[in-house]
Amino acid sequence: MAAVSMPVAERRGAAEAVARRVSAPWTAASAAPTVSLDESQVDTGAERGDAVGTVAFEGVGKVYRSAAGEVTALEGIDLAIPAGRIFGIIGRSGAGKSSLLRTINRLEQPTAGRVLVDGQDIALLDTEGLVALRRRIGMIFQHFNLLSAKSVRDNVGLPLLVAGVPRPRIRERVDEVLDLVGLSDKHRTFPSRLSGGQKQRVGIARALVHHPEILLCDEATSALDPETTISILSLLRDINRKLGLTIVLITHEMSVIREICDDVLVLESGRIAETGPVWKVFGDPRHEATRALLSPLTRDLPEDIADRLRASPFPGSETILELRYTGVDGDPDLGQLSTALGSRVRLISAAIDRIDGHAQGRLVLGVHLPPNKAKQASCASGGHLKVLGHVAGDD
Amino acid sequence: MSPAMIERLIGAFFDTVAMVGFSALIALAAGIPLAVFLVVSAPGGFVEAPRLNRAVASVINGFRATPFIVLLVALLPFTRLLTGTTIGVWAAIVPLSISATPFFARIAEVSLREVDKGLIEAAEAMGCRRRHIVRHVLLPEALPGIVGGFTITVVTMIGASAMAGAVGAGGLGDMAIRYGYQRFDTTVMIAVIVVLIALVSLVQATGDAIVRRLRNR
Numbered sequence: 001m002a003a004v005s006m007p008v009a010e011r012r013g014a015a016e017a018v019a020r021r022v023s024a025p026w027t028a029a030s031a032a033p034t035v036s037l038d039e040s041q042v043d044t045g046a047e048r049g050d051a052v053g054t055v056a057f058e059g060v061g062k063v064y065r066s067a068a069g070e071v072t073a074l075e076g077i078d079l080a081i082p083a084g085r086i087f088g089i090i091g092r093s094g095a096g097k098s099s100l101l102r103t104i105n106r107l108e109q110p111t112a113g114r115v116l117v118d119g120q121d122i123a124l125l126d127t128e129g130l131v132a133l134r135r136r137i138g139m140i141f142q143h144f145n146l147l148s149a150k151s152v153r154d155n156v157g158l159p160l161l162v163a164g165v166p167r168p169r170i171r172e173r174v175d176e177v178l179d180l181v182g183l184s185d186k187h188r189t190f191p192s193r194l195s196g197g198q199k200q201r202v203g204i205a206r207a208l209v210h211h212p213e214i215l216l217c218d219e220a221t222s223a224l225d226p227e228t229t230i231s232i233l234s235l236l237r238d239i240n241r242k243l244g245l246t247i248v249l250i251t252h253e254m255s256v257i258r259e260i261c262d263d264v265l266v267l268e269s270g271r272i273a274e275t276g277p278v279w280k281v282f283g284d285p286r287h288e289a290t291r292a293l294l295s296p297l298t299r300d301l302p303e304d305i306a307d308r309l310r311a312s313p314f315p316g317s318e319t320i321l322e323l324r325y326t327g328v329d330g331d332p333d334l335g336q337l338s339t340a341l342g343s344r345v346r347l348i349s350a351a352i353d354r355i356d357g358h359a360q361g362r363l364v365l366g367v368h369l370p371p372n373k374a375k376q377a378s379c380a381s382g383g384h385l386k387v388l389g390h391v392a393g394d395d
Numbered sequence: 396m397s398p399a400m401i402e403r404l405i406g407a408f409f410d411t412v413a414m415v416g417f418s419a420l421i422a423l424a425a426g427i428p429l430a431v432f433l434v435v436s437a438p439g440g441f442v443e444a445p446r447l448n449r450a451v452a453s454v455i456n457g458f459r460a461t462p463f464i465v466l467l468v469a470l471l472p473f474t475r476l477l478t479g480t481t482i483g484v485w486a487a488i489v490p491l492s493i494s495a496t497p498f499f500a501r502i503a504e505v506s507l508r509e510v511d512k513g514l515i516e517a518a519e520a521m522g523c524r525r526r527h528i529v530r531h532v533l534l535p536e537a538l539p540g541i542v543g544g545f546t547i548t549v550v551t552m553i554g555a556s557a558m559a560g561a562v563g564a565g566g567l568g569d570m571a572i573r574y575g576y577q578r579f580d581t582t583v584m585i586a587v588i589v590v591l592i593a594l595v596s597l598v599q600a601t602g603d604a605i606v607r608r609l610r611n612r
């Protein structure tokens with residue numbers, strides 16, 4: 001083990017450097033240069049430039065070789081994650097999300113391409129460098145992965161303990177992060193006595209204890225009930241805002257992406273299907289995989305209408321229109337819509353959501369109008385129109 | 396039972412306790428590192444060394460396959476080298492601990508292997524080195540299983556120590572054979588069995604209590 005051969009004096013130096021980092025106030029963590037005796041072991045802020053917490057993938061691929069043959073988990077991933085953002089990676093199970101996330105702290109080694117953290121190729125790091133990198137990257141897990149034999153305090157303090165931080169400092173810092181995640185009264189409790197949400201809070205506290213610049217979330221809310229999911233997600237958003245750290249999360253639930261992410265990447269069979277700001281990808285999904293993942297969030301045509309729907313108009317029929325808003329052309333203008341469609345308009349169903357200040361979703365309307373006139377109306381209101389069909393009118 | 400016999404019974408009890416106690420401590424000290432080695436050097440472990448792993452595993456299997464009474468005799472030269480004698484309590488401790496170590500190592504190995512891989516991954520992600528993972532993750536998480544396995548080992552050793560009479564080490568088992576069986580003294584036989592049952596029960600109950608406390612956190 002390389003660590004064993006490390007001279008004692010040097011080890012102490014590294015420990016002090018970590019200790020000093022630990023005592024730094026929250027906001028200074030990303031800006032203040034870290035003090036270190038050996039710059040190759042702990043990067044200084046100056047070395048990395050201003051943008052601390054960026055991740056870049058360059059042609060990253062991963063092939064698993066086994067007796068049964070080769071399995072390609074990732075292929076040709078080119079991506080830049082900017083500092084301070086909440087970046088979501090979504091895909092069906094087996095899409096390679098987990099492998100991709102784990103290449104960031106080298107729990108997985110890519111078989112092709114490079115992964116850069118703050119511009120540094122992490123494949124080149126030796127054991128010491130890797131340990132230092134992992135201390136800059138926190139990680140939380142679907143099943144929390146807390147040590148059952150240690151109390152909450154010892155779980156959270158473990159990353160500092162193994163880094164050689166003196167115990168009083170550890171105590172101080174553990175109190176600080178437990179306070180941040182809202183568990184200041186649970187120091188002595190063992191993980192088995194905590195609820196799922198509390199366990200994940202401990203996991204978050206443990207991940208933050210080193211003042212990381214990047215937080216990796218591996219399906220962090222998939223094992224939690226909806227209410228707890230929301231509270232954990234809002235905690236993550238708070239942390240992102242307060243501490244300015246980059247969050248990279250993977251999930252198979254679009255609702256998680258919608259709730260907190262700034263940007264999203266849709267992964268399909270190890271390749272990038274689509275990527276961009278969440279509101280754009282959600283408002284106008286271009287890839288089949290994205291639509292499939294979004295389908296639980298989109299409602300079908302109401303059944304009573306769908307059952308009676310006919311393809312062509314007939315005397316006295318009511319035309320069913322769908323107006324889709326992608327968020328690009330502004331909010332639905334109801335005034336203009338009703339002016340253009342005349343007085344006999346009814347709203348059948350509506351699902352408009354607002355993501356990042358962009359209204360998107362769809363309206364289903366019943367009108368008594370020739371289709372060409374309806375077209376004008378849709379232009380006026382900023383939506384994309386589709387005639388779904390015709391049903392017998394109410395009268 | 397005559398007072399002399401009772402005195403003999405007490406002496407035999409302490410002989411057994413001494414033999415088993417010392418051997419158990421040695422098995423504990425040697426078995427845990429051996430078990431850790433087997434787990435971390437196995438394919439997929441974090442210090443993969445498949446060849447060495449297989450070699451050590453075969454040696455362990457060899458010792459485990461040999462009946463204790465045969466091991467006791469076969470190890471006599473080694474015992475003499477180590478203790479300077481081939482009779483008495485000390486002479487019994489050598490084969491007893493050598494036979495118990497691989498047994499315990501295998502049981503501890505199972506507990507260590509069952510530690511959730513996610514915990515090891517989490518430890519790696521937080522910047523733990525291998526020795527930290529062994530110390531803070533593998534051993535503490537496997538502790539209840541290890542304690543349970545150690546209890547089984549000790550009980551097995553109490554049974555095996557009956558054969559220590561073959562090298563004149565005495566103990567409860569030896570007394571049962573010599574007085575109870577060979578001299579047809581049923582009272583002594585029953586008395587020895589009662590003491591053995593009490594001893595085994597005590598060991599088992601203590602082990603169980605510790606495991607329960609560890610698991611109840």
